[in-house]
Amino acid sequence: xxxxxxxxxxxxxxxxxxxxxxxxxxxxxxxxxxxxxxxxxxxxxxxxxxxxxxxxxxxxxxxxxxxxxxxxxxxxxxxxxxxxxxxxxxxxxxxxxxxxxxxxxxxxxxxxxxxxxxxxxxxxxxxxxxxxxxxxxxxxxxxxxxxxxxxxxxxxxxxxxxxxxxxxxxxxxxxxxxxxxxxxxxxxxxxxxx
Amino acid sequence: xxxxxxxxxxxxxxxxxxxxxxxxxxxxxxxxxxxxxxxxxxxxxxxxxxxxxxxxxxxxxxxxxxxxxxxxxxxxxxxxxxxxxxxxxxxxxxxxxxxxxxxxxxxxxxxxxxxxxxxxxxxxxxxxxxxxxxxxxxxxxxxxxxxxxxxxxxxxxxxxxxxxxxxxxxxxxxxxxxxxxxxxxxxxxxxxxxxxxxxxxxxxxxxxxxxxxxxxxxxxxxxxxxxxxxxxxxxxxxxxxxxxxxxxxxxxxxxxxxxxxxxx
Numbered sequence: 001x002x003x004x005x006x007x008x009x010x011x012x013x014x015x016x017x018x019x020x021x022x023x024x025x026x027x028x029x030x031x032x033x034x035x036x037x038x039x040x041x042x043x044x045x046x047x048x049x050x051x052x053x054x055x056x057x058x059x060x061x062x063x064x065x066x067x068x069x070x071x072x073x074x075x076x077x078x079x080x081x082x083x084x085x086x087x088x089x090x091x092x093x094x095x096x097x098x099x100x101x102x103x104x105x106x107x108x109x110x111x112x113x114x115x116x117x118x119x120x121x122x123x124x125x126x127x128x129x130x131x132x133x134x135x136x137x138x139x140x141x142x143x144x145x146x147x148x149x150x151x152x153x154x155x156x157x158x159x160x161x162x163x164x165x166x167x168x169x170x171x172x173x174x175x176x177x178x179x180x181x182x183x184x185x186x187x188x189x190x191x192x193x194x
Numbered sequence: 195x196x197x198x199x200x201x202x203x204x205x206x207x208x209x210x211x212x213x214x215x216x217x218x219x220x221x222x223x224x225x226x227x228x229x230x231x232x233x234x235x236x237x238x239x240x241x242x243x244x245x246x247x248x249x250x251x252x253x254x255x256x257x258x259x260x261x262x263x264x265x266x267x268x269x270x271x272x273x274x275x276x277x278x279x280x281x282x283x284x285x286x287x288x289x290x291x292x293x294x295x296x297x298x299x300x301x302x303x304x305x306x307x308x309x310x311x312x313x314x315x316x317x318x319x320x321x322x323x324x325x326x327x328x329x330x331x332x333x334x335x336x337x338x339x340x341x342x343x344x345x346x347x348x349x350x351x352x353x354x355x356x357x358x359x360x361x362x363x364x365x366x367x368x369x370x371x372x373x374x375x376x377x378x379x380x381x382x383x384x385x386x387x388x389x390x391x392x393x394x395x396x397x398x399x400x401x402x403x404x405x406x407x408x409x410x411x412x413x414x415x416x417x418x419x420x421x422x423x424x425x426x427x428x429x430x431x432x433x434x435x436x437x438x439x440x441x442x443x444x445x446x447x448x449x450x451x452x453x454x455x456x457x458x
Contacts, residue, residue: 036345036374123242151371153240153400154447158454179375182403186449 001025002073002142002173004047007056009039016042019056022175022192024142029165029174031188033181038194040177041078044144047175048075060142074135078147080127084119090130091115098137107163108133125156132160142173150178161187195270196228197394198252198286198363203264205247205256205418218261222247222418225264229363229394234386236397236405236426238444239415245398246291248415249365253288254278268363283313286363287356291371293348296340302326302351303336306358313359325354329384346377353384364388365396370404382408402429402444414440 002024010016016039024030024047034040045051047058049065058065060072077083084093094100094115108129119127128148135143145164149157165187168174178184184191205222222244229235239245250256252266252273266273268281297305303322310317317325323333329350340348349369356364366385370378382397386408389395399405405412406426414422422438429436433445447454 036372123240125240125242151400153238153243154402154444154449155454156240158447158449162454180449183449186453 001061002047002175003059003062004043004053005057005059007043007046007053007058009042009046009051009053017194022047024173024175026141026171026173027168028190029168029176029188031184031191032175032177032194033179033184033191034194036179040194041146043194044146044175044177045075047142048073048144050075070137070139072140073142073144074137074140075144076128076131076135076146076148078150080124080131080148081119083131084127086119088118089115090117090119090122093119094130094134097134100133104133104136107166109159125152125160128152128160132164136167141171142175144175144177146177147179149183150180157183196267197231197269198229198396199265199267199270200228200248200252201226201265201267203248203251203262203266205244205251205263206261207257208259208261220418222251225415225418225420227413227420227423229396231362231392231394232389233411234389234395234397234409236399236409236412237415238399238402238405238412240400243415244418245400245415246367249288249367249396249398252365253282253286255288283309283361284359285361286365287359287361289349289352289356289364289366289369291367291369293340293343293345293352296348296352298340301337301339302343305351306336306355309355310358315359317358325358326351329354330380345372346374346380349373349377349381353381357388361393363394363396365398367398368400369397370399370401378404402448403450412441414438414444416440 004022007020008018032040042051046053049071065071110129110133114122114126149160164174176184176188203222203225206218206220208216208218211217225248237245237248251262268286271277273281306322306325307317322336326333326335331347331350335351343351364385369381385395385397397405397409406429409426412424412426413420421440424436424438424441429445433442436442436445446452
C-alpha cells in the first residue's frame with residue numbers, strides 16, 4: 001500500500017493542504033479530483049517522491065522509500081513531451097528505464113517504426129503510450145497518472161485506460177488525477193476530492 | 195451563401211532529408227466544410243490530427259516550409275494573399291490557443307487598442323473598459339501586464355481583443371485548454387453568444403462533450419483527413435443516428451458511454 005500520512009504542503013507561505021492522508025492500495029485505481037490550483041499535482045509529485053512535503057511522510061507498505069534504486073512509484077506527466085530528453089530517440093528513452101518486452105510494447109501499440117523517432121515526431125497519444133510503457137518496468141507497483149489522457153481524444157483515452165486497467169488486475173495501484181468526473185467514475189474504485 | 199467555405203484543403207511540410215534531398219510530409223488531405231452565420235461548428239480531433247493547422251492555413255500563419263492547396267472562400271471571396279489584409283482582424287479573427295500570443299511587454303489596454311486600430315477602428319479608454327467588462331473582467335485589467343493574469347483571465351483578454359472589431363467569423367483554437375470548468379463554461383457561452391448574434395464560430399477542440407454542449411455541427415478530423423460531419427444533436431442514446439463510423443466510435447469511447455466497446 002502506498003500511503004501519504006499527515007501531508008502538508010504549500011508554496012511561498014500559502015498552504016495548499018494540511019494534515020492530509022491518502023492511501024493507494026494495490027489492485028486499485030483511486031481517483032483524485034478538485035478545481036485548478038488546489039494542489040492535486042503537488043500531492044501526486046509528493047507521493048512519487050519528486051517533491052518533499054513540508055511535514056508528513058510517504059511510506060510504501062509501512063516502509064520509507066529506498067533511494068538509489070528504481071522507485072516503485074512512478075509519475076506520469078499530463079504533457080509527456082516534458083518528461084523526455086528531446087535529443088534522444090524513443091529507443092534510448094525506453095532502454096534507459098528497462099529492456100521493454102515485446103508483449104507490453106504490443107499491448108500499448110508501439111510499433112518498431114516509432115522507436116527510431118525523436119519525441120517531437122510523435123503525436124500526443126503516441127507519446128503518452130511511450131511514457132506509460134517506460135513507467136511499467138518490473139518493480140514499479142504504483143503509478144501517479146496526472147491528467148494523462150486530458151489532451152487525448154476519447155478513443156485514444158479509452159484504449160490507454162483499458163491497458164492500465166489490465167495492469168491493475170495484475171496488482172498495480174494507480175492514483176488517477178483528473179478533472180473529468182465521468183472518467184473517474186468509470187475507472188476508479190474510490191474518488192477523493194481536494 | 196455560406197460565411198466560410200473550405201474545399202479540398204491539402205497541406206504538407208517540405209523538409210530536408212540529409213543535406214541535399216528534399217521530402218514532403220503530408221499533414222492534411224482533402225479537408226472541406228462550410229460555416230454558416232448563426233452557427234458554431236466544432237472541429238474535433240486528437241492531438242496531432244491537424245485541426246489547428248486548418249486554422250493556421252485559414253489565417254495564413256503557417257511556417258514557411260508549408261505547402262497549401264485548396265480553396266477557401268469568405269462570403270464567396272477567395273481568401274489569399276491579396277484579400278487577407280481586408281479580412282484578418284476585421285471580418286475574421288483568431289482566438290489563439292495559448293496566452294503566449296499576448297505581448298508580454300504591453301499592458302492589456304494597449305493591446306486591445308492596437309487590435310482595434312489594426313482593424314480600422316479607434317477606441318477610447320472607456321470603450322476599452324466596456325469591452326473588458328463584457329467578458330467579466332474588472333477595469334484594473336487594462337493596466338495589468340499578461341504575466342499578472344491567471345489563465346482564465348488571459349483567455350478572456352484574448353477574447354476581448356479578438357472580438358473588438360466585431361468580426362463575422364471567430365475561430366477559437368482550443369479555447370478551454372488548461373481552464374477549470376467554470377472558466378471554460380464562460381468562454382464557451384461567449385462563443386455561443388457570438389454565433390447567436392449572427393456571426394459564425396469555429397470551435398477547435400479535442401473534447402467531444404464540450405463541443406456537443408455548445409456546437410450545432412461537428413466535423414471530425416483524424417490523421418489529417420475528414421472522417422465525418424455530424425449534427426451535434428445526433429450524439430445521443432446509443433448513437434444510432436450517427437452517420438459516420440468514426441462518429442459512432444468516438445461517441446462509444448466516452449467514459450459516460452461504453453468507454454471504447456466499439457472499434458475505431
